[in-house]
Amino acid sequence: xxxxxxxxxxxxxxxxxxxxxxxxxxxxxxxxxxxxxxxxxxxxxxxxxxxxxxxxxxxxxxxxxxxxxxxxxxxxxxxxxxxxxxxxxxxxxxxxxxxxxxxxxxxxxxxxxxxxxxxxxxxxxxxxxxxxxxxxxxxxxxxxxxxxxxxxxxxxxxxxxxxxxxxxxxxxxxxxxxxxxxxxxxxxxxxxxxxxxxxxxxxxxxxxxxxxxxxxxxxxxxxxxxxxxxxxxxxxxxxxxxxxxxxxxxxxxxxxxxxxxxxxxxxxxxxxxxxxxxxxxxxxxxxxxxxxxxxxxxxxxxxxxxxxxxxxxxx
Amino acid sequence: xxxxxxxxxxxxxxxxxxxxxxxxxxxxxxxxxxxxxxxxxxxxxxxxxxxxxxxxxxxxxxxxxxxxxxxxxxxxxxxxxxxxxxxxxxxxxxxxxxxxxxxxxxxxxxxxxxxxxxxxxxxxxxxxxxxxxxxxxxxxxxxxxxxxxxxxxxxxxxxxxxxxxxxxxxxxxxxxxxxxxxxxxxxxxxxxxxxxxxxxxxxxxxxxxxxxxxxxxxxxxxxxxxxxxxxxxxx
Amino acid sequence: xxxxxxxxxxxxxxxxxxxxxxxxxxxxxxxxxxxxxxxxxxxxxxxxxxxxxxxxxxxxxxxxxxxxxxxxxxxxxxxxxxxxxxxxxxxxxxxxxxxxxxxxxxxxxxxxxxxxxxxxxxxxxxxxxxxxxxxxxxxxxxxxxxxxxxxxxxxxxxxxxxxxxxxxxxxxxxxxxxxxxxxxxxxxxxxxxxxxxxxxxxxxxxxxxxxxxxxxxxxxxxxxxxxxxxxxxxxxxxxxxxxxxxxxxxxxxxxxxxxxxxxxxxxxxxxxxxxxxxxxxxxxxxxxxx
Numbered sequence: 001x002x003x004x005x006x007x008x009x010x011x012x013x014x015x016x017x018x019x020x021x022x023x024x025x026x027x028x029x030x031x032x033x034x035x036x037x038x039x040x041x042x043x044x045x046x047x048x049x050x051x052x053x054x055x056x057x058x059x060x061x062x063x064x065x066x067x068x069x070x071x072x073x074x075x076x077x078x079x080x081x082x083x084x085x086x087x088x089x090x091x092x093x094x095x096x097x098x099x100x101x102x103x104x105x106x107x108x109x110x111x112x113x114x115x116x117x118x119x120x121x122x123x124x125x126x127x128x129x130x131x132x133x134x135x136x137x138x139x140x141x142x143x144x145x146x147x148x149x150x151x152x153x154x155x156x157x158x159x160x161x162x163x164x165x166x167x168x169x170x171x172x173x174x175x176x177x178x179x180x181x182x183x184x185x186x187x188x189x190x191x192x193x194x195x196x197x198x199x200x201x202x203x204x205x206x207x208x209x210x211x212x213x214x215x216x217x218x219x220x221x222x223x224x225x226x227x228x229x230x231x232x233x234x235x236x237x238x239x240x241x242x243x244x245x246x247x248x249x250x251x252x253x254x255x256x257x258x259x260x261x262x263x264x265x266x267x268x269x270x271x272x273x274x275x276x277x278x279x280x281x282x283x284x285x286x287x288x289x290x291x292x293x294x295x296x297x298x299x300x301x302x303x304x305x306x307x308x309x310x311x312x313x314x315x
Numbered sequence: 316x317x318x319x320x321x322x323x324x325x326x327x328x329x330x331x332x333x334x335x336x337x338x339x340x341x342x343x344x345x346x347x348x349x350x351x352x353x354x355x356x357x358x359x360x361x362x363x364x365x366x367x368x369x370x371x372x373x374x375x376x377x378x379x380x381x382x383x384x385x386x387x388x389x390x391x392x393x394x395x396x397x398x399x400x401x402x403x404x405x406x407x408x409x410x411x412x413x414x415x416x417x418x419x420x421x422x423x424x425x426x427x428x429x430x431x432x433x434x435x436x437x438x439x440x441x442x443x444x445x446x447x448x449x450x451x452x453x454x455x456x457x458x459x460x461x462x463x464x465x466x467x468x469x470x471x472x473x474x475x476x477x478x479x480x481x482x483x484x485x486x487x488x489x490x491x492x493x494x495x496x497x498x499x500x501x502x503x504x505x506x507x508x509x510x511x512x513x514x515x516x517x518x519x520x521x522x523x524x525x526x527x528x529x530x531x532x533x534x535x536x537x538x539x540x541x542x543x544x545x546x547x548x549x550x
Numbered sequence: 551x552x553x554x555x556x557x558x559x560x561x562x563x564x565x566x567x568x569x570x571x572x573x574x575x576x577x578x579x580x581x582x583x584x585x586x587x588x589x590x591x592x593x594x595x596x597x598x599x600x601x602x603x604x605x606x607x608x609x610x611x612x613x614x615x616x617x618x619x620x621x622x623x624x625x626x627x628x629x630x631x632x633x634x635x636x637x638x639x640x641x642x643x644x645x646x647x648x649x650x651x652x653x654x655x656x657x658x659x660x661x662x663x664x665x666x667x668x669x670x671x672x673x674x675x676x677x678x679x680x681x682x683x684x685x686x687x688x689x690x691x692x693x694x695x696x697x698x699x700x701x702x703x704x705x706x707x708x709x710x711x712x713x714x715x716x717x718x719x720x721x722x723x724x725x726x727x728x729x730x731x732x733x734x735x736x737x738x739x740x741x742x743x744x745x746x747x748x749x750x751x752x753x754x755x756x757x758x759x760x761x762x763x764x765x766x767x768x769x770x771x772x773x774x775x776x777x778x779x780x781x782x783x784x785x786x787x788x789x790x791x792x793x794x795x796x797x798x799x800x801x802x803x804x805x806x807x808x809x810x811x812x813x814x815x816x817x818x819x820x821x822x823x824x825x826x827x828x829x830x831x832x833x834x835x836x837x838x839x840x
Binding site: 386415462 | 727
């Protein structure tokens with residue numbers, strides 16, 4: 001029982017999730033687990049922005065799209081290796097996030113949600129725009145190749161990709177954990193809960209908000225890059241409102257202001273739709289919708305808060 | 316007895332504000348609750364109007380009104396001019412007045428009452444189509460009283476009608492209130508920090524300190540008793 | 551030149567739709583300070599109700615007259631059951647619920663009615679375009695319906711006791727209760743009314759863009775843009791904004807950015823308004839002396 005609360009737990013957990021699937025999972029299952037890692041990073045990006053900083057975004061799918069396209073274009077047009085595209089994608093998305101964060105500063109809660117929602121609606125159209133056709137491949141999108149394992153490692157491409165994504169994810173999760181536990185995290189939460197007090201304490205709200213936006217965009221963009229490599233394909237219609245809302249659902253279900261919640265949220269958005277899909281094409285949406293409403297009423301802190309509540313009760 | 320309040324307890328969240336108040340408002344005439352800032356005066360009025368949760372008993376014309384919705388209490392005939400006057404800033408003066416008679420269906424009666432209000436407050440008639448938010452503080456207070464009177468209430472609750480107004484306007488408003496009481500037989504429960512002002516028109520007074528009554532009696536007696544005034548009211 | 555005039559006429563016709571949805575959004579925003587992200591999906595669902603009735607043999611206008619009150623009830627019920635308990639919840643919670651409603655309506659519609667595009671009849675006939683070919687019958691008819699709706703709503707709020715009480719409840723719920731206005735009922739009525747307006751907008755736009763569960767996504771975005779452009783605190787402004795956005799959308803689509811970037815135009819308008827003039831063109835800044 002003390003295993004979960006132990007400080008070594010994250011490391012034990014990491015080694016377990018790295019090794020066990022390689023030994024037992026089929027290639028398709030590995031693909032799914034890789035996508036869980038991808039989604040976990042994206043949801044974590046949204047958690048930082050919305051959960052910790054209180055800026056409600058319904059358009060983070062746009063950053064995911066930019067990350068995916070940066071990687072796809074660099075691999076497709078210039079033959080740059082997949083791993084080398086990720087820093088570019090991170091920097092570009094952080095930049096775009098910063099720029100979008102600037103006008104967002106002036107938008108109080110609801111307005112920001114509305115604007116980012118509009119961004120989500122417009123994203124596929126922008127990706128299809130004919131002036132960028134030469135790079136983006138227009139409606140057709142871009143097909144990219146699955147990378148092989150390097151250094152002659154005895155792993156098939158799916159296994160290698162899983163480990164690669166997991167490594168990137170682990171780095172980002174450690175980064176985020178340290179961030180939210182420290183001074184910056186306290187400032188982010190103070191801005192969310194007590195903006196006036198935060199300002200009085202000398203916190204530069206504008207700077208924190210725009211940088212959080214950049215950070216969130218960077219995480220989400222990296223997720224997009226990894227997602228593109230995993231799926232080996234990018235096309236505009238995959239990056240519309242449903243994608244952004246999927247991240248939103250993942251955030252709410254996992255728990256907004258929680259690092260571990262991002263993992264639970266990612267598991268939810270990866271596996272629940274697959275299960276629901278067997279009932280009807282419309283079922284995943286209905287499940288998302290009803291779950292969202294139910295969580296807002298019953299468990300606004302997400303699954304992470306449920307675990308916190310259960311932990312507090314002596315067994 | 317128009318209003319009977321028995322061992323009223325009230326709280327905002329965790330902090331208790333009222334600690335068992337007992338008081339009555341008789342039919343006709345003015346009752347005043349005096350006390351300093353934070354004594355619980357506004358809370359008492361809010362409790363009567365069902366705006367906060369309370370414990371104890373509140374009887375209006377013998378009928379328990381506790382737990383009823385604010386709008387239902389208003390419909391029974393309790394008009395409430397809240398602190399800050401409750402002006403509908405975005406609406407015109409006329410619309411503010413029309414809202415005052417929302418619970419009524421007697422058009423002729425409303426028209427008579429409206430004409431009477433214009434007699435008492437001619438300035439409202441002049442500004443009928445102006446946005447209420449553009450009125451001065453004194454005009455807004457007049458509008459608030461007129462709006463409340465259009466409900467044709469049996470009991471009028473007034474929360475600090477003098478607050479933030481110039482002495483001259485305050486005197487005008489209190490004089491008009493006095494006239495309303497005399498001619499209509501209405502009961503008023505007025506809450507005031509300005510004790511001398513309230514005692515001048517009141518029949519009965521209660522003095523509130525941190526949620527408890529420390530003194531009560533006929534307004535005239537308190538007005539005359541210099542020691543009482545000095546020690547409790549500070550004037 | 552002819553083409554230009556035709557674009558303007560079409561712009562006014564679609565602008566009327568955006569103006570209606572923008573008005574619905576503003577009504578709810580004024581009362582609750584919430585932006586109803588599900589407004590479009592609710593309208594879409596209402597349109598499916600109308601189509602179902604029509605396909606069952608109900609005459610068009612009868613179906614219209616049934617759909618509007620049914621939508622009213624759905625809207626009022628949503629307010630009572632889902633929104634009222636969350637009235638004081640933080641932004642994230644209300645956005646979450648709205649998105650939940652959006653997803654639910656969208657997928658329930660897809661479940662029942664499938665995701666295929668369906669033609670929706672116009673009550674104004676196919677016929678030849680009127681006035682020298684500048685305006686189609688449906689454009690003329692739907693614009694007329696929209697204007698009638700907007701005018702009736704305006705008259706309702708301006709001249710009736712109930713309309714006044716609804717406005718009062720939106721502006722100042724505390725004072726409203728004190729004069730005896732049942733505020734929660736007014737909010738439910740407002741939701742019902744907004745849903746009815748949305749339903750009419752849906753039925754008017756469906757013959758043009760065909761009916762499918764995602765039909766209203768674009769319309770909602772233009773309505774957002776219109777509401778913000780006109781001023782989200784000003785119903786009349788939102789209506790004017792809706793018409794302006796309709797015209798901009800059509801002219802822009804025809805002459806500037808091309809049809810592929812129409813939605814992006816809406817995003818652009820939203821961002822520009824919110825950063826340059828957040829109160830909108832006609833947003834009132836109240837002068838108050840207290």
